[in-house]
Amino acid sequence: MSNHLDIQKIEELSMNAFPSLQTQLINGWILRFSNGYAKRANSVNPIYDSQEDIQQKIEECEKIYREKGLRVIYKLTKQVFPKQLDQILEQKGYDVTGETSVQVLSLKQRKIKMSDKAVISNQFAETWFTDFCELNHIADTDQHTFKQMLKNISAEVCYICLINNKETLACGMGVLEDGWLGLYDIVVSEKYRNKGYGVEIVSSILHWGESLGAKNAYLQVMLNNKQAINLYAKLGFTEAYQYWYRITR
Numbered sequence: 001m002s003n004h005l006d007i008q009k010i011e012e013l014s015m016n017a018f019p020s021l022q023t024q025l026i027n028g029w030i031l032r033f034s035n036g037y038a039k040r041a042n043s044v045n046p047i048y049d050s051q052e053d054i055q056q057k058i059e060e061c062e063k064i065y066r067e068k069g070l071r072v073i074y075k076l077t078k079q080v081f082p083k084q085l086d087q088i089l090e091q092k093g094y095d096v097t098g099e100t101s102v103q104v105l106s107l108k109q110r111k112i113k114m115s116d117k118a119v120i121s122n123q124f125a126e127t128w129f130t131d132f133c134e135l136n137h138i139a140d141t142d143q144h145t146f147k148q149m150l151k152n153i154s155a156e157v158c159y160i161c162l163i164n165n166k167e168t169l170a171c172g173m174g175v176l177e178d179g180w181l182g183l184y185d186i187v188v189s190e191k192y193r194n195k196g197y198g199v200e201i202v203s204s205i206l207h208w209g210e211s212l213g214a215k216n217a218y219l220q221v222m223l224n225n226k227q228a229i230n231l232y233a234k235l236g237f238t239e240a241y242q243y244w245y246r247i248t249r
């Protein structure tokens with residue numbers, strides 16, 4: 001799966017699943033702003049065809065982000081417009097960071113189990129949010145922004161915790177749109193890693209999505225996170241494409 005429609009489709013789904021607080025469109029490019037929390041929610045996404053002069057457009061984007069006090073970040077795949085944008089940004093001194101694998105899984109004929117420890121909420125849940133922020137060490141200063149982003153999700157969503165003896169072992173969320181289930185914010189408590197809870201939380205989200213008609217699942221995992229890549233491979237996920245960021249020095 002790597003033709004441009006598939007990449008564009010998953011990029012659109014992931015923008016909806018992780019909505020920025022503010023969006024601006026500039027001739028085929030989507031500019032996202034969220035008070036600097038998370039690169040993907042504060043980046044230029046050049047996913048549609050664009051006619052304007054490229055140098056002028058880059059300057060315009062730089063000006064917009066700088067006025068908001070944000071670093072200029074581009075989220076790139078091999079399917080961007082114009083095609084040579086990565087090289088252009090490199091020549092302008094933008095560094096590469098955050099190389100990420102986007103992985104997909106067909107849910108057809110898969111036996112997926114819901115964990116007996118799973119506690120599920122189909123709307124924003126303060127308890128899930130508190131546990132997630134704690135397990136993932138989200139800075140207090142970012143929590144308000146992150147909460148607003150979650151509350152802006154308009155697709156079907158589930159927040160799942162694995163809980164045993166009142167202790168949270170793992171958290172994750174699923175966002176379902178157009179038959180595609182996106183898995184986000186999967187984290188296992190440092191105390192309980194390497195005990196199979198990663199598989200359990202992912203399986204529980206997949207089970208929730210499948211029960212609501214999801215045909216395929218997707219997720220994003222950084223290339224340097226070998227443990228997570230191995231976990232997803234065990235569950236049958238395969239790479240569809242990669243993305244990376246170009247960021248001002």
